[in-house]
Amino acid sequence: MAAIAAAVLLPGGVVVAASVGGTAQAAAHTAASRPASVKPLPCDVYRTDGTPCVGAYSTVRALYTDYSGLLYQVTRASDGATRGIRPLRPGGVANAAAQDAFCAGTTCTITEIVDQSPEHNNLTVEGGGGENPTPDQGAVANALPVYLGGHKVYGVQIAEGTGYRDDDTNGVATAGEAESMYMVTSASYVNAGCCFDFGNAETDNDDDGNGHMDAVSFSTRCVRFSPCYGMGPWVQADLENGLFQSDQGYSENTLNTGSGYPFVTALLKNNGQNYFALKVGNAQSGALSTNYAGLLPAIQGGGYSPMQQEGAIVLGTGGDNSNAGTGEFFEGVITAGLPSDTADDGVQASIVSAGYADQR
Numbered sequence: 001m002a003a004i005a006a007a008v009l010l011p012g013g014v015v016v017a018a019s020v021g022g023t024a025q026a027a028a029h030t031a032a033s034r035p036a037s038v039k040p041l042p043c044d045v046y047r048t049d050g051t052p053c054v055g056a057y058s059t060v061r062a063l064y065t066d067y068s069g070l071l072y073q074v075t076r077a078s079d080g081a082t083r084g085i086r087p088l089r090p091g092g093v094a095n096a097a098a099q100d101a102f103c104a105g106t107t108c109t110i111t112e113i114v115d116q117s118p119e120h121n122n123l124t125v126e127g128g129g130g131e132n133p134t135p136d137q138g139a140v141a142n143a144l145p146v147y148l149g150g151h152k153v154y155g156v157q158i159a160e161g162t163g164y165r166d167d168d169t170n171g172v173a174t175a176g177e178a179e180s181m182y183m184v185t186s187a188s189y190v191n192a193g194c195c196f197d198f199g200n201a202e203t204d205n206d207d208d209g210n211g212h213m214d215a216v217s218f219s220t221r222c223v224r225f226s227p228c229y230g231m232g233p234w235v236q237a238d239l240e241n242g243l244f245q246s247d248q249g250y251s252e253n254t255l256n257t258g259s260g261y262p263f264v265t266a267l268l269k270n271n272g273q274n275y276f277a278l279k280v281g282n283a284q285s286g287a288l289s290t291n292y293a294g295l296l297p298a299i300q301g302g303g304y305s306p307m308q309q310e311g312a313i314v315l316g317t318g319g320d321n322s323n324a325g326t327g328e329f330f331e332g333v334i335t336a337g338l339p340s341d342t343a344d345d346g347v348q349a350s351i352v353s354a355g356y357a358d359q360r
Contacts (some may be wrong), residue, residue: 041065041091042182042333042347043117049343051180051335054171055313056116057123058094058331060146060153061354063116065091070114074099074141078106084114093151099141109138110156113164113315117333119171121313123164129205129321136163136316136323144328147357156315156329157189158196163317167203171336172313173214173272176306180269180339183332184283184351185218187260188358190233192221193324197238198332199268201314205321210303212310213240213319216268216278218259218327230257235266235280239297239304240319245278247295256280256291263330263356265348270296271338272307281348283330283356288348330356 043053043063056063059072068090075082083102088095099108115121126136139162144155173179183198190196199215202208217238222228228245234256236243245253256278259266263283270276277293296305313334317323331351 039065039353040346040350042331042350045343045346045350046333046335046339049339051337051339051343053117053333054119054336055121055169055334057113057315057333058116059085059110059113059156060148060330061093062087062091063331063333067091067116069116071116072110072114073112074103074108075111075138076103076106076108082111088151093148094153096145096152096154099154103141108141110141111138113156119169121166121169121172123166123313123315126163126165126314126317126321126323127205129317129319130207131318131320131322136321137161146330147355149355158316158325158327158329160193160326161323163321163323164315165201165205165312165317167205167312169311169313172311172334173200173309173336174311175308176272177309178271178338179214179309179335180267180337180344181216181332181334182265182267182347183216183218184330184356185264185266186262186328186330187233187264188262189326189328190219191324191326192219193326194221194322195219195238195243195318196316196325196327197318198315198329199238199313199334200309201312201319203310203312205319207240207320208310209308210241210300211239211306211308213238214268214270214272214307214309215314215319216266217243218264218266219325221325229254231260232258233260234258235264235268235278235291237268237270237276237278238318239307242297242300244297246292247297248299253292262358265351267344269338269344270307272309274305279344281351283351285352288344
């Protein structure tokens with residue numbers, strides 16, 4: 001994957017360099033081949049930005065306008081049979097009716113969440129780790145019904161002991177490379193357990209030290225300096241051995257008082273060297289707000305600047321299979337490189353236009 005350089009302006013006028021993955025040719029081809037009447041979806045936006053998705057997950061919709069492959073797989077308790085669920089049309093919402101028909105009269109669990117990106121980094125139920133050696137369980141497939149654009153779909157409800165992972169990935173940032181990630185989650189089902197995360201984690205399912213994780217986290221967990229500001233839940237960065245809202249003070253940030261929306265856009269971007277940013281938005285309306293944009297932490301003995309990511313992808317747990325957190329997941333992506341703020345805004349616009357609505 002080719003890389004180009006981009007400048008990042010930090011508070012106070014400091015400029016740092018960020019590695020950006022992707023090619024201008026691929027972006028131009030994507031823009032030229034997309035009909036003008038088709039609104040770009042999140043991975044279209046990032047691909048055009050030159051920071052393509054290397055992990056793209058959703059049980060509720062496609063994340064590329066031309067994607068028609070599997071979104072996720074469910075397994076029946078009655079006979080162990082499996083069924084893959086696809087969108088109703090390319091670029092469309094999930095075919096929840098197919099799941100309902102397949103799972104009628106029994107319980108189904110989500111056993112695989114398919115990566116829609118060309119990297120094929122599919123997430124399966126997480127095995128044991130340093131914190132919890134017992135393998136996790138899959139989410140109950142019909143536990144989280146919501147509406148998307150007027151269609152019933154199912155999100156992923158992460159109960160305690162539930163988690164997904166891929167320890168052998170392609171294209172994901174390692175050793176201080178730049179990346180970004182977002183997830184659409186909810187304040188309706190959160191706790192203070194560790195840790196409801198989505199992002200880059202250790203490949204050995206253990207805590208390998210500061211800077212070995214780079215994941216967006218959403219919970220009421222207040223680290224180190226309680227009380228945090230507001231009531232939460234908070235969008236934070238799990239960089240291993242700490243949930244951070246800024247470069248100092250762990251969970252302390254006067255700009256971050258919590259996000260109580262039924263659908264929340266939680267975004268983390270990190271140039272891997274000396275800069276990270278946290279953004280949050282209402283996934284049903286409005287724009288993103290930046291809660292922090294500045295230096296990586298320089299506390300707790302260091303190790304965060306540069307980052308030391310290992311490139312696994314985790315959903316629902318901490319890097320060492322800390323699986324006491326709860327949360328809800330509807331969609332999320334990981335990029336190669338540091339997207340522009342314009343791309344982040346375009347992704348939020350795509351999320352809002354999808355039409356999330358609560359059915360609970």
